[in-house]
Amino acid sequence: MFEFSTSIIGLSLLIELSQLLNNRLTDIDDLIINTVGALIGFLLCRIVVRMVWG
DSSP: OOHHHHHHHHHHHHHHHHHHTTTTTOOHHHHHHHHHHHHHHHHHHHHHHHHHHH
């Protein structure tokens, strides 16, 4: 779980920093929301897989 969280934070940070290349703004809120959304999706996926496969 820790490795997944670290990977998602890194990917979100990379996406946010890439926005600077197009003269766009980046915001810490986007990074936090993207990370939380990915973690919620991951946890929901684990729940569904356990329900389906036992």
